Amino acid sequence: xxxxxxxxxxxLPAGFVDVLPPAxxxxxxxxxxxxxVFAAHGYDRVSPPLLEFEETLLTGSGAAVAEQTFRxxxxxxxxxMALRPDMTPQIARIAATRLARRPRPLRLSYAGACVxxxxxxxxxxxxxxxxxxxxIGPDTPVADAEIVALGAEGLKVLGVPNVSFDLTMxxxxxxxxxxxxxxxxxxxxLLRALDRKDAAAVARYGGALAPILTxxxxxxxxxxxxxxxLSRVSLPPAARAQSDRLAATVAxxxxxxxxxxxTVDPVEFRGWQYHTGVCVTVYALGRQEELGRGGRYRSxxxxxxxGLTLRPDTILRVAPPRESRTRVxxxxxTEPEVAQDLRTQGYATVAALGEMAIPVAEAQRLGxxxxxxxxxxxxxxxxGKID
Amino acid sequence: xxxxxxxxxxxLPAGFVDVLPPAxxxxxxxxxxxxxVFAAHGYDRVSPPLLEFEETLLTGSGAAVAEQTFRxxxxxxxxxMALRPDMTPQIARIAATRLARRPRPLRLSYAGACVxxxxxxxxxxxxxxxxxxxxIGPDTPVADAEIVALGAEGLKVLGVPNVSFDLTMxxxxxxxxxxxxxxxxxxxxLLRALDRKDAAAVARYGGALAPILTxxxxxxxxxxxxxxxLSRVSLPPAARAQSDRLAATVAxxxxxxxxxxxTVDPVEFRGWQYHTGVCVTVYALGRQEELGRGGRYRSxxxxxxxGLTLRPDTILRVAPPRESRTRVxxxxxTEPEVAQDLRTQGYATVAALGEMAIPVAEAQRLGxxxxxxxxxxxxxxxxGKID
Numbered sequence: 001x002x003x004x005x006x007x008x009x010x011x012l013p014a015g016f017v018d019v020l021p022p023a024x025x026x027x028x029x030x031x032x033x034x035x036x037v038f039a040a041h042g043y044d045r046v047s048p049p050l051l052e053f054e055e056t057l058l059t060g061s062g063a064a065v066a067e068q069t070f071r072x073x074x075x076x077x078x079x080x081m082a083l084r085p086d087m088t089p090q091i092a093r094i095a096a097t098r099l100a101r102r103p104r105p106l107r108l109s110y111a112g113a114c115v116x117x118x119x120x121x122x123x124x125x126x127x128x129x130x131x132x133x134x135x136i137g138p139d140t141p142v143a144d145a146e147i148v149a150l151g152a153e154g155l156k157v158l159g160v161p162n163v164s165f166d167l168t169m170x171x172x173x174x175x176x177x178x179x180x181x182x183x184x185x186x187x188x189x190l191l192r193a194l195d196r197k198d199a200a201a202v203a204r205y206g207g208a209l210a211p212i213l214t215x216x217x218x219x220x221x222x223x224x225x226x227x228x229x230l231s232r233v234s235l236p237p238a239a240r241a242q243s244d245r246l247a248a249t250v251a252x253x254x255x256x257x258x259x260x261x262x263t264v265d266p267v268e269f270r271g272w273q274y275h276t277g278v279c280v281t282v283y284a285l286g287r288q289e290e291l292g293r294g295g296r297y298r299s300x301x302x303x304x305x306x307g308l309t310l311r312p313d314t315i316l317r318v319a320p321p322r323e324s325r326t327r328v329x330x331x332x333x334t335e336p337e338v339a340q341d342l343r344t345q346g347y348a349t350v351a352a353l354g355e356m357a358i359p360v361a362e363a364q365r366l367g368x369x370x371x372x373x374x375x376x377x378x379x380x381x382x383x384g385k386i387d
Numbered sequence: 388x389x390x391x392x393x394x395x396x397x398x399l400p401a402g403f404v405d406v407l408p409p410a411x412x413x414x415x416x417x418x419x420x421x422x423x424v425f426a427a428h429g430y431d432r433v434s435p436p437l438l439e440f441e442e443t444l445l446t447g448s449g450a451a452v453a454e455q456t457f458r459x460x461x462x463x464x465x466x467x468m469a470l471r472p473d474m475t476p477q478i479a480r481i482a483a484t485r486l487a488r489r490p491r492p493l494r495l496s497y498a499g500a501c502v503x504x505x506x507x508x509x510x511x512x513x514x515x516x517x518x519x520x521x522x523i524g525p526d527t528p529v530a531d532a533e534i535v536a537l538g539a540e541g542l543k544v545l546g547v548p549n550v551s552f553d554l555t556m557x558x559x560x561x562x563x564x565x566x567x568x569x570x571x572x573x574x575x576x577l578l579r580a581l582d583r584k585d586a587a588a589v590a591r592y593g594g595a596l597a598p599i600l601t602x603x604x605x606x607x608x609x610x611x612x613x614x615x616x617l618s619r620v621s622l623p624p625a626a627r628a629q630s631d632r633l634a635a636t637v638a639x640x641x642x643x644x645x646x647x648x649x650t651v652d653p654v655e656f657r658g659w660q661y662h663t664g665v666c667v668t669v670y671a672l673g674r675q676e677e678l679g680r681g682g683r684y685r686s687x688x689x690x691x692x693x694g695l696t697l698r699p700d701t702i703l704r705v706a707p708p709r710e711s712r713t714r715v716x717x718x719x720x721t722e723p724e725v726a727q728d729l730r731t732q733g734y735a736t737v738a739a740l741g742e743m744a745i746p747v748a749e750a751q752r753l754g755x756x757x758x759x760x761x762x763x764x765x766x767x768x769x770x771g772k773i774d
Contacts, residue, residue, distance in 0.1 A: 009443050009480055009687065010484035011443065012436060012439055012440070012443075013439065013440060013463065013464065013466070014461075014463055016437075016438055017436060018434070018435050019435075020433055020485060020486070021431035021433060022431070024431075024432040024433050024434035025422075025426060025432040028419070028432065028498070035412075035415065039712060039735060040730040040735055041735065041736060042714060042735045042736060042737035042738075044411075044412070045408060045411040045415065046405060046406065047405070047406035047414065047415070048405050049403035050403075050437070050502060051400065051403055051502065051514070052399060052400065052403065053400060071459070072457045072459055072470070074400045074401075076401055076505075077400065077401075079400070083459070083470070090405075094405055094407070096396070097396055097397035098397060098407060099407070103753055103754070105740060105753075107737070108408075111415070113437055113499075113500070115438065117462055118463075127436050127437055127438070138740050140740060140741065142741060143740055146738065256723075325426060325427070336643075343428070347427075348426060348429045349428060349429060350428075350429035350494070351428070351429070351533065353492060353525050353527060354527065354529060365490050366490055
C-alpha cells in the first residue's frame with residue numbers, strides 16, 4: 001500500500017465549495033429574506049437535523065433519493081444514519097409525528113443545507129441550500145396557488161427578474177394512459193417517448209390515443225394556450241378531472257399573482273415520482289438552472305400536502321448583486337460613540353488596532369471607502385484595491 | 388440475521404433534534420443578529436462546506452477533534468471525507484489559502500452546523516450550531532480584546548443577562564513548569580493535580596514551585612484579584628511575560644467594555660491544546676453550559692490569530708424569549724392589500740383557503756390573536772389553544 005501524495009490544502013472534494021466574501025453574506029441574507037416572506041404568511045419554521053436514521057429519512061418521499069445519500073453508522077445504536085439529501089421528507093415526518101395534533105391547514109417553512117453523492121461525470125454541486133414551505137391538510141386549487149404565489153413573492157423580494165413557473169400535472173398522463181389498452185412493453189415505450197418528447201414514437205406506440213397525445217405534446221407552452229388545447233381534446237373522465245383541476249389551479253394562480261408567467265406541459269411527468277397533483281418548476285428565463293421545484297403529494301399518513309423548495313444558492317447567482325456595507329476605517333483613539341453611531345447607520349467599521357503613522361494609508365490598504373477624521377467621514381481614494 | 392424492529396418514525400438518533408416552532412425561528416434570528424454585529428465591525432462572512440477531505444479538515448487545530456468526527460468515502464476520488472465537528476479549522480484553512488493575499492488584519496466571521504460523534508454515555512448534542520469570528524494577523528492585547536468585546540456585544544444584543552468571561556493563559560502554566568526540574572512522571576502528576584485543582588497533590592508534586600502554584604490555584608476568581616496575586620508572586624521571566632500579557636489584555640478589555648464580568652484562572656489549561664495566548668470561556672452565571680469559547684493560537688502557516696466561537700443554540704436557551712409575530716386570520720374575500728399592509732407592519736397573516744361559516748371560529752382554531760373584519764383588526768378570544 002502506498003501513501004497518497006499530500007493534498008493541496010486548498011483542495012475541496014468536487015461539488016463542495018468555500019463561499020467567500022461577499023457571496024457568503026449575500027447568500028445568508030437572501031435566505032433569511034425568503035424565510036421572512038414565508039413567516040409573514042404564517043409559515044412556522046422547523047429545523048430538522050442534518051442526520052437521521054436512514055429508515056426514517058429514506059422512506060416515503062425520501063426513497064426517491066436513497067441512492068444519492070451518504071450514510072454513516074451511529075456508534076451508539078449501530079444503526080445507519082443518512083445525511084439528508086433533501087429536507088422535504090423530514091418536514092413530512094415532523095408534520096405526521098411531532099406536529100400531528102396541530103390544527104390543519106399546517107403551514108411550515110424550513111431552510112438548510114443538504115448533501116448528495118452526485119456523480120463524478122457530472123459537475124454538480126453536492127452540497128446545496130434549500131429554503132421551502134409545506135402546506136399540509138387541504139387539497140384545493142387555492143392551496144396550490146398559495147404555494148406558487150409565495151414562491152413568486154420571495155423571488156420578487158430578491159429582485160430576480162423574468163421568472164417562469166412551469167406547471168405539470170403528472171397524474172394526467174397516468175389517467176390518460178389508463179384509458180388505452182396497452183401491453184406493458186408498449187406502455188413503457190410510450191412513456192419513454194413522451195418523456196423524450198419524441199412525437200414520431202408517440203404516434204407509433206400511442207394506438208387510439210396517438211392523436212390526443214400528439215396534440216398535447218405540442219400544446220406545451222404558455223398556460224392559456226395549453227389549457228385551451230386540453231379543454232377541447234376528448235379525455236376519459238379521470239383525465240378530464242385532472243385537466244379541470246389543473247385549469248382551476250392556473251386560474252387561481254393568475255388571479256392571485258397578476259402578470260405571473262405560467263407555462264403548462266400537459267404530458268410531462270418525469271422527475272415527479274411521488275406527486276399526486278399540480279407540480280411546478282421555477283426557472284429564470286434564459287437560464288438552465290432550476291430556482292426551485294415543488295408540487296402536490298401525499299404526506300406521511302396519506303395526508304394531502306403541497307410544497308415548494310427554493311434553492312437560495314442558485315437564486316443568488318441570478319438575482320442582482322446586493323449592496324455590501326460600506327467600510328469605514330476608524331483610527332486609533334476615535335471616540336467609541338462615533339464608531340457605534342456609524343454601525344447604527346449601517347456602515348461596517350474597521351477599527352485600527354493601534355496607532356498608525358498614516359491612518360489613511362491603512363484605510364486604503366484595508367479597502368475602506370471612508371475614514372473617520374475629527375468625528376466625520378472623509379472619503380478614501382483608490383478604494384477597491386483589495387483582491 | 389434477524390430484522391430490526393421497525394423504528395418509531397418520530398425517533399431521531401440520540402443527540403439530534405427537530406427544532407420546532409417557535410424555537411427554530413428564534414434560533415435563526417438570533418444567529419443572524421450575532422452575524423450582523425460581527426459584520427458591523429468589518430468581519431466578512433465565509434461559508435465553508437459541511438464536508439471536506441479529512442486530510443485538510445483534521446490537521447493542525449482540527450487534529451484535536453479527529454476522534455469525534457464522522458467520515459464518509461468520496462465515491463469520486465475514493466478519499467475519506469470528514470463531516471466537520473468544528474468550523475474554526477476551516478476558517479484557518481481559508482485564511483491561509485484562498486484569502487492568503489488579503490491584507491491583514493483579516494477579520495472573518497462564520498456560522499453553521501457541526502456534527503460530532505458524541506459518546507453514548509453522555510447525553511450531549513451531536514449537532515451543534517456555531518457562530519464565530521477570527522481576527523488573523525495581529526498578536527496584541529487590543530486584538531484579544533476586540534474578540535471578547537464583540538462576543539459581549541453580541542450577547543448583549545440577544546439580551547443574555549449575567550454573562551461571565553472566564554480568561555485563562557495556558558502557556559503561563561507551561562512557562563512556570565519549565566522553570567522547575569521535574570521527572571516526566573512528576574510533571575504529569577503535577578499537571579493532573581492542577582487540572583483537578585487538587586491543592587494537596589499540587590503541594591506534593593510541585594517541589595520548589597509548590598508555594599507559587601498553590602497560591603495561583605487559590606487566586607482563580609475575579610480578574611483583578613487574580614492579577615494582583617500574579618503580580619506579587621515570583622515568576623521566571625518567560626512566565627512573567629505571559630502574566631504581563633494577560634494583565635494587559637484584561638486592562639484593554641475592561642477599558643473597552645466597562646462593567647464586563649471577567650474572571651481569571653491563572654493555572655487553568657485543560658481543553659486548550661493548541662492555544663498560545665489568552666483564552667476565554669463564556670458562561671451565563673448559574674448555568675453549566677458554555678455559551679462560547681475562544682482564544683489565541685497559531686493559524687495555518689504559523690500566522691497569529693485569535694477567535695471566538697459562540698453557540699447560538701445554547702445562548703438561546705439562556706436569552707429571554709423573543710416576541711413571535713402576532714398572527715392575524717384573513718377571511719376569504721379580504722382585499723389582498725389589507726393583508727399585505729398587515730405583513731408590512733410585522734404581523735403574520737394566515738389566509739383562509741375558502742369561504743367559512745364562522746371565520747372567527749377558524750381564527751381561534753388556528754391560534755390567531757386577531758381577525759380582519761371590514762378591513763380592521765378585531766381581537767379573537769381564547770387565543771393560545773394551539774398545542
